[in-house]
Amino acid sequence: MLRVEKVSFSYGGARKILESVNLEVGGGRLVGLLGPNGSGKTTLLRIISKVLEPSGGVVFLNGKKVSELSVRELARELAVVPQETAASFEFTALDVVLMGRTPHLRRFELEKEEDLRIAEECMRLTDCWHLADRPITTLSGGERQRVFIARALAQEPKYLLLDEPTANLDLRYQIEIMEIIKRLAVEKKLVVIMASHELNLVASYCDELVLLNNGRIIAAGAVREVLTRENIRRAFGVDVLVETHPLTGAVYLLPVNGQQHTALHS
Amino acid sequence: MVINVSASELKRSDAAEPYLIRLYKTKDFFTYGGKSVQVAETGAHVFEGGVRHTYLLERVRHWRFILLVFSLVLFLSVFLATAVGSTYVGPSAILNAFRLGIYDLLSKLGVELGAHAGETAETQKLIILDIRLPRVILGALVGAALAVSGAALQGLFKNPMADPYVIGISSGALFGVTLAHCLPLLSLLAAACAKQVFAFLGSLLAVFLVYNIARTGSRIPVDMLLLAGIATSFLFHAVSSLILYLTLQGDWHQIISWVLGGLWLASWGQVEAAFLPVVICTISLLFFARDLNAMLLGEESALHVGIEVEKVKKIILVLASVAAASAVAVSGTIGFVGLMVPHAVRLVVGPDHRILLPASALAGASFLIWADALARVSSLEIPVGLITAISGVPFFIYLLLRRKRAIAYA
Numbered sequence: 001m002l003r004v005e006k007v008s009f010s011y012g013g014a015r016k017i018l019e020s021v022n023l024e025v026g027g028g029r030l031v032g033l034l035g036p037n038g039s040g041k042t043t044l045l046r047i048i049s050k051v052l053e054p055s056g057g058v059v060f061l062n063g064k065k066v067s068e069l070s071v072r073e074l075a076r077e078l079a080v081v082p083q084e085t086a087a088s089f090e091f092t093a094l095d096v097v098l099m100g101r102t103p104h105l106r107r108f109e110l111e112k113e114e115d116l117r118i119a120e121e122c123m124r125l126t127d128c129w130h131l132a133d134r135p136i137t138t139l140s141g142g143e144r145q146r147v148f149i150a151r152a153l154a155q156e157p158k159y160l161l162l163d164e165p166t167a168n169l170d171l172r173y174q175i176e177i178m179e180i181i182k183r184l185a186v187e188k189k190l191v192v193i194m195a196s197h198e199l200n201l202v203a204s205y206c207d208e209l210v211l212l213n214n215g216r217i218i219a220a221g222a223v224r225e226v227l228t229r230e231n232i233r234r235a236f237g238v239d240v241l242v243e244t245h246p247l248t249g250a251v252y253l254l255p256v257n258g259q260q261h262t263a264l265h266s
Numbered sequence: 267m268v269i270n271v272s273a274s275e276l277k278r279s280d281a282a283e284p285y286l287i288r289l290y291k292t293k294d295f296f297t298y299g300g301k302s303v304q305v306a307e308t309g310a311h312v313f314e315g316g317v318r319h320t321y322l323l324e325r326v327r328h329w330r331f332i333l334l335v336f337s338l339v340l341f342l343s344v345f346l347a348t349a350v351g352s353t354y355v356g357p358s359a360i361l362n363a364f365r366l367g368i369y370d371l372l373s374k375l376g377v378e379l380g381a382h383a384g385e386t387a388e389t390q391k392l393i394i395l396d397i398r399l400p401r402v403i404l405g406a407l408v409g410a411a412l413a414v415s416g417a418a419l420q421g422l423f424k425n426p427m428a429d430p431y432v433i434g435i436s437s438g439a440l441f442g443v444t445l446a447h448c449l450p451l452l453s454l455l456a457a458a459c460a461k462q463v464f465a466f467l468g469s470l471l472a473v474f475l476v477y478n479i480a481r482t483g484s485r486i487p488v489d490m491l492l493l494a495g496i497a498t499s500f501l502f503h504a505v506s507s508l509i510l511y512l513t514l515q516g517d518w519h520q521i522i523s524w525v526l527g528g529l530w531l532a533s534w535g536q537v538e539a540a541f542l543p544v545v546i547c548t549i550s551l552l553f554f555a556r557d558l559n560a561m562l563l564g565e566e567s568a569l570h571v572g573i574e575v576e577k578v579k580k581i582i583l584v585l586a587s588v589a590a591a592s593a594v595a596v597s598g599t600i601g602f603v604g605l606m607v608p609h610a611v612r613l614v615v616g617p618d619h620r621i622l623l624p625a626s627a628l629a630g631a632s633f634l635i636w637a638d639a640l641a642r643v644s645s646l647e648i649p650v651g652l653i654t655a656i657s658g659v660p661f662f663i664y665l666l667l668r669r670k671r672a673i674a675y676a
Contacts (some may be wrong), residue, residue: 071569072573075570075572079570080570090616091618099556100564102660105556107556110297111322139309151571248674
């Protein structure tokens with residue numbers, strides 16, 4: 001279980017990036033973290049993963065304070081799929097996934113068969129095992145994203161954080177990645193938190209949503225409770241219709257006259 | 267039965283999941299469905315459970331093979347390069363000299379093997395064992411130190427242009443050595459604690475400057491790194507030259523040799539001074555090979571797989587500086603070895619630092635031995651730094667052009 005307690009953050013100035021954020025997520029749940037640009041989504045993920053230290057508040061993993069875990073201990077519990085997966089080196093996809101085994105290996109220890117087996121399993125789960133011997137530089141965005149998800153899984157974490165995993169992907173890859181993430185949460189009983197701008201995508205896959213605005217949580221809970229016309233207007237300043245998908249029953253949003261509004265005002 | 271299967275056929279077949287193996291030799295055999303199959307192309311996907319684990323095994327074998335070949339080349343280089351010099355000494359005389367040397371060692375241990383050498387043999391022994399061999403070995407140490415330092419820095423800065431010379435570590439070390447060498451007050455101190463210490467302090471000063479000038483937020487952009495490195499390099503080179511000029515009363519030959527780098531001062535004492543720091547730094551850097559790999563994927567990303575990036579970064583910087591500084595303390599600033607060697611080696615062995623670092627050290631040693639041999643064949647005694655610079659600068663420009671193309675197409 002992941003618990004975020006009264007977490008605040010600022011870069012020293014008066015402006016608070018996050019203000020007294022509380023969050024509690026249990027195993028097997030896929031949680032979407034929503035909010036406009038600059039609302040603090042990425043900052044929250046970076047605090048949970050100990051890249052940033054909060055100026056106030058505590059993050060607990062399974063009752064243990066994150067700040068008291070070593071980086072290595074944390075890496076065995078929690079994995080992160082970064083927003084941008086830079087790749088200007090010629091490692092193969094398998095090499096990259098094997099790097100996910102780092103927190104489980106001693107300094108001079110070489111990867112063993114067990115590590116290869118885990119890497120293979122993770123790459124099969126994310127459907128990229130067939131890319132194993134391709135240099136990471138030659139992969140497309142969607143393929144690379146899957147490799148990096150596999151790397152995160154190879155850490156055998158109980159918590160998985162993803163920062164806009166579907167950004168820059170076309171529709172097919174977006175759905176593919178979401179299917180994978182959803183399956184992982186259920187099958188591996190992971191706590192998954194993903195920051196995203198794709199409201200409709202998130203609405204049809206996530207179990208719970210958290211909506212951030214100006215560093216505060218303005219709504220949290222079931223999809224239908226969070227994605228309301230009022231909440232969206234408050235957070236994004238956009239008027240939407242909240243509809244139900246005729247086939248899947250999921251919530252989806254339709255912007256109302258968004259184009260005309262901006263056209264009139266500019 | 268043997269069937270030739272091309273890579274595309276193997277991939278197309280949906281009889282089984284493709285098992286990955288990177289093959290390092292062509293025409294490997296393996297069994298598939300009871301048949302013996304021959305792989306016609308390297309890099310093919312291979313089926314069949316029996317071969318699945320060979321990825322890790324093959325990799326280790328491949329690494330071992332590389333290290334063996336590189337070590338062999340180095341060993342041969344040490345031996346052959348002792349034949350190069352202004353006086354001709356034939357191969358049999360070289361062997362004889364080594365034999366006599368071993369006898370000498372044994373007699374020190376109390377084992378007397380009679381065989382008294384003639385006067386010519388004694389002279390040749392002197393040339394080979396006391397003049398050429400220490401120089402060759404010193405060259406190997408300097409080359410190894412610069413190359414391994416360059417390989418680590420390139421990984422650390424995620425930048426193929428990094429090198430102890432380019433980013434100012436070498437000239438910082440030169441500054442330290444010059445101070446210790448030329449200022450009377452400091453040379454008293456220097457007598458107490460080796461020149462290496464001054465070289466090291468100088469290099470750390472340079473690294474500190476470059477690092478802080480180049481750092482933009484938490485990143486170190488390529489252009490900033492190069493510019494800060496060049497500026498620092500110029501500064502320390504100029505100041506060192508000035509001090510040398512004033513204290514050596516305009517002995518241009520010596521000044522230029524120092525600044526350009528050369529091994530003409532080689533002696534067994536120098537070898538002893540350089541040996542430990544170079545070997546210790548090289549081995550310690552190997553300790554961080556996996557961390558360097560992970561950091562190539564980005565520092566935050568390395569943190570996520572459990573690496574204490576900030577701490578590791580500092581340790582690697584210090585180790586790379588000590589390695590380069592101990593090289594500079596005995597040879598002056600020899601440039602571009604740390605740039606070229608890791609690059610060439612990476613083309614052969616791939617980007618994994620676990621093999622890249624040791625292979626670079628071995629290759630750098632061999633490379634500098636031959637560069638120095640070239641410097642010696644002419645009786646002019648060219649500083650070896652000139653030879654590495656003449657070969658290194660075109661290489662540097664080539665890298666810049668490639669980078670330019672990459673940016674243009676991006």
